[in-house]
Amino acid sequence: MSEFAQSNQGAGKPLTVANKPFAPEDEVALREALKRCSPSTFEAAVQYRKTGNAEHMPAVVIGVIERFVEPDLRAKLKDGDDDLRLIEDLGIDSLTMMEIVILVEDVLQLTINNDELRNLRTVGDVKTFIDCKIRGLPLPRPTKFLPIEHIGAVMPVQPPFLFLNEASVSSTGANGKYKITGQEFFLQGHFKDNPVMPASIMLEALGQLAVLYLLEGAPTEPGKAIGSNTIFFTGCEGVRAHRMCKPGDILTLSIKPKRMKMPLATFEGAIRVGQEKAVIAEDITLTFAYVESAVVPEPVAPAEIAAPEAPIQAAPPLRVAMNA
DSSP states (O other): OOHHHHHTTTTTSOOBOOOOOOOHHHHHHHHHHTTTSOHHHHHHHHHHHHHOBGGGHHHHHHHHHHHHSOGGGHHHHHHOOTTOBTTTTTOOOHHHHHHHHHHHHHHHTOOOOGGGGTTOOBHHHHHHHHHHHHHTOOOOOOOEEEOHHHHHHHOSOOTTSOOOSEEEEETTEEEEEEEOOSOOGGGGSSSTTSOOOOHHHHHHHHHHHHHHHHHHTSOOOTTEEEOGGGOEEEEEEEEEEOSOOOTTOEEEEEEEEEEEETTEEEEEEEEEETTEEEEEEEEEEEEOOEEEOOOOOOOOOGGGOOOOOOOOOOOOOOOOOOOO
């Protein structure tokens, strides 16, 4: 069974963790610990400590993070998604992160090792990490942040048909951004004197993000990798366009895998501009195949190095067609 399938067993059922009895003096201590947090954070912490229901955990974690974020950035935390970056977007340095961890340990009654904090880059990373600690699950692979140079190196789709400026990939999905510059070739005819990003191109961008997840984040079989020239678009359902997108808009894209069993992978996807919904797609389905994963050669002594072989020609790029 794939890692993705295993992580979704029992999805939709609230998890109850066995907690110690919650005495009145515990509530007093909890109120003191969270005195600079919002009342809703305290209430969520009380409910978690009384019931052990892990569904209250995200509200506690977000409330604790909010306590240490500068006031002018707190609205961004409340309105943002799990892809908010702790350092770049919220200004949380390593010392502040330690303060957050100490308070979370105290409130949720768990222990976190310093080494476990190195890979926490986003709000989503923190919530997933705490959830796994509470449930006793293996910690997920860290989120990978991919600059345009890396995206261009691994993606079969290339400019001018690549609609990702940056992306992050985790074990649970992928997020990306694309800024509409106004110089895109298709805007010359869509529409005259009123350039509008075609909805079909926005679906293409979501499809590209799903391709990137397959290449960089999807679980695979031992010794296998997903071949970049094996990924093709097969279908899209439940599409809704909510907003026109025009030059200057920054599209924030997100996809999450729903089902993945070779040769098909189905995702849900969404695009927003700021906090406004632009496009949602309930099902984006791609087909893919495994190939043998590359094996890194063992280093050899200089005397054993043979004459260099002829360079291997790279596979021709593949464009993922989005038939919108």
